[in-house]
Amino acid sequence: MASKASAQDAAAAPQLRIPVLAVVGVGLIGGSLALSLKRNGVVGKVLGISQDPASINKALELGIIDTIASFEQVSQADVIVIATPVSAFESVCNAIKPFLAPRTIITDVCSTKQQVAGMARRSLGDRVRQFVPGHPIAGAETSGPAAANAFLFEQKQVILAPLQENAPEQIDLLTRLWEACGSTVSSMGAAAHDRIFAAVSHMPHFLSALYMYSLLDAEQADSKLKYAGSGFRDFTRIAAGPPVMWRDIFSSNRECMLEEITRFQACLEQARQILESGNNDAFEAWLAAAAQARRDWENPPS
Amino acid sequence: MASKASAQDAAAAPQLRIPVLAVVGVGLIGGSLALSLKRNGVVGKVLGISQDPASINKALELGIIDTIASFEQVSQADVIVIATPVSAFESVCNAIKPFLAPRTIITDVCSTKQQVAGMARRSLGDRVRQFVPGHPIAGAETSGPAAANAFLFEQKQVILAPLQENAPEQIDLLTRLWEACGSTVSSMGAAAHDRIFAAVSHMPHFLSALYMYSLLDAEQADSKLKYAGSGFRDFTRIAAGPPVMWRDIFSSNRECMLEEITRFQACLEQARQILESGNNDAFEAWLAAAAQARRDWENPPS
Structure with missing residues (x-):
């Protein structure tokens, strides 16, 4: 009955729940995000998608993902995280688009945001409203699924660079997703x-x-x-x-x-x-x- | 009766002993060297000399030095370490020279060696043979006696850049002095x-x-x-x-x-x-x- 809930209470109160998460690219960032969300009980099932058989098998072996999936299966996903290098981003959008359910939210983890937003718009057309660009300020000089760890995003900053087409609920959900990983989330425009x-x-x-x-x-x-x-x-x-x-x-x-x-x-x-x-x-x-x-x-x- | 002593045995065998050490400049490097040599039982008494009353009092308070000394007292020192910035080096040599006993070895910790060697030669004249230039590859972004610690030189490299006037026994003594601090010592010319x-x-x-x-x-x-x-x-x-x-x-x-x-x-x-x-x-x-x-x-x- 306390009138002033602490930040922790507020975050804990309506527990964020993502039944199906799809991660495209299971390297340091994508892998760490999956591990962190699993550890905090946020996700039900993690689908992993990668063009690299060695990476995806390693991610499965390490328990980072629950299933190796194809692009068709993103239709089941509540949230899709694109965690590839920028150069693969547009072809991933193209591959996702035919199977994208209307309720699904897409985000990314690329370190630059203007080009990514442009590619998403070109690829997804008016479905671009389902894409909220993101950038966690975390990394390491290591890479690949073996480098992934559930604590990578703790006490780190995450920037969202929402498109004008995005709805407040989408931004809110991604904010809570990153906060569940221990990050502080802020928003700014892609050019800034x-x-x-x-x-x-x-x-x-x-x-x-x-x-x-x-x-x-x-x-x-x-x-x-x-x-x-x-x-x-x-x-x-x-x-x-x-x-x-x-x-x-x-x-x-x-x-x-x-x-x-x-x-x-x-x-x-x-x-x-x-x-x-x-x-x-x-x-x-x-x-x-x-x-x-x-x-x-x-x-x-x- | 082992014919092949380990490196550790060799270092331990004839224990290096420096009855009186004078340290000019009691900041991070000079202070850490004094602490390390004290901790390892190498030095008897540490004389501290500084132009900065706050530093030298702090060094005394922290047990880095045993006595606040004047330049006259370097006549008692077996080894003098000049641990000031390069810009103070020549005036320290000038201040030391009148009181320098013939048996005393002088070294420094400056990060450059050609200019220091030139200043020492100009200031000390033929007593320059008593000066063996040195440079421990250790540091921190902190400074002053409060930042000094006895372990700063452990597993670090120390370069000696001997002058042609130096005797092998001088180089040997300084090598053992730095090895007692846990460092690895090598030699090269000042220009290199x-x-x-x-x-x-x-x-x-x-x-x-x-x-x-x-x-x-x-x-x-x-x-x-x-x-x-x-x-x-x-x-x-x-x-x-x-x-x-x-x-x-x-x-x-x-x-x-x-x-x-x-x-x-x-x-x-x-x-x-x-x-x-x-x-x-x-x-x-x-x-x-x-x-x-x-x-x-x-x-x-x-």
């Missing part, structure tokens, strides 16, 4: 999403990979790498991420990335000139501003 | 050292700081940073490092850094062109080479 993630996610990956690549060209790269320490380790961790996934992220967010790269090139040339000039005070001020920005991110000033 | 560490240590810091700085200029930087995830966290960790220390590292290794930056700028422009061209195969090959290099570093191919 892609600009923001070019800056805070795709650029770090690009620069980390670029730095690793630049070492390959260098004289005595092997002997240099022997002396790399913990700063190097953390700075380059993301560069080991799956190349196909990242190729798709960069190419599907090309315009935003080229803007970020241009801005970075200007900053790099400016910093180079400060270093070359020998103006130690200016260089220290530059480093101090960067260090302060990083500290403020970790411990926001109150 | 500075080239290698520009590539694998100073460039990552430069790029991480540059990336943080570039975000400050960006529109809506604060709202973007809210969505930064674990990739961002690791990629930018080092950017929070102490600005004065890093200013000194960059300015004392300026030539090597400018070479590295020039090479990186060329790689960046090349990668930008691949992305802009829309040649996804070339872009994937580029990402795959970077990812493989990072994976090989973590798990070297046998």
Whole structure:
């Protein structure tokens, strides 16, 4: 009879129940989502769909999915999660469309949202209203179903980038789905999403990979790498991420990335000139501003 | 009576003993070295010298040093470790020189070695034979005596960059000193050292700081940073490092850094062109080479 329910009570109250979940692509993200929803009792049955026999068999063996399914069987699904690289997204939509029940909600986990929304619209036509674009901000430098874990999304952020055709109940259901995985959900437009993630996610990956690549060209790269320490380790961790996934992220967010790269090139040339000039005070001020920005991110000033 | 002693036996056998150690600069590195040598019973008494009253009092309070000392008292020291930023190194040498006993060995922990060797030669004259340049590959984004810990150097690498004037016994003693802290010690020339560490240590810091700085200029930087995830966290960790220390590292290794930056700028422009061209195969090959290099570093191919 408490008038003010806690957030936990509210989340627990009308238990979210998805009788049939279909996951297309059973790698790190799709697999982890299935495991998390199973663990929390949200889903009844998980159908797994993949073009890769090794992956899908592994997912079945690991209990990530209950059944290996074909695209025809998505007709049974209450929710379909498309968890493939961006480059496979449109062909998955094409394959789903003939079997899509009117009540089914589709979402995805791709790291870019404008291109994905465009592909969905082109493929699904007016059925696009059943698709709510999504992006969990979670990952690892590992991939495949063996890397999946039920806790990947705990205390992580998930962005939904709803289409104007989406209904509030669809957005509400997906919000509760991700909250059941321990995530915090927010919404924004696809263009804002892609600009923001070019800056805070795709650029770090690009620069980390670029730095690793630049070492390959260098004289005595092997002997240099022997002396790399913990700063190097953390700075380059993301560069080991799956190349196909990242190729798709960069190419599907090309315009935003080229803007970020241009801005970075200007900053790099400016910093180079400060270093070359020998103006130690200016260089220290530059480093101090960067260090302060990083500290403020970790411990926001109150 | 075993004819083949294990590495551990060998290290334990003739116990290294340094009756009096003087540490100039009692921050993260100097403080951690003192704590580690105390913990392992290598040092009798630790004299602490610092220009910063707050630091030196904190070091005394934390048991990092046994006595607050003046430069005159280095005459008692068997080993002097100069653990200040590079910019203070030469003035410390000048302050030490009048009180330096002939048996004393001096070393340092600076991240660059050519400039330090030059400053030592200029300051110490023919007493430079008592100085063996050193560089422990260990650090953190924290600083000051409160950040010091006795385990900082465990399983880390230490580089000695001996001068031609150094005697084998000096190098041997410092090797055993660092081994007592759990480190692996190797030797190389100062020029090779500075080239290698520009590539694998100073460039990552430069790029991480540059990336943080570039975000400050960006529109809506604060709202973007809210969505930064674990990739961002690791990629930018080092950017929070102490600005004065890093200013000194960059300015004392300026030539090597400018070479590295020039090479990186060329790689960046090349990668930008691949992305802009829309040649996804070339872009994937580029990402795959970077990812493989990072994976090989973590798990070297046998």
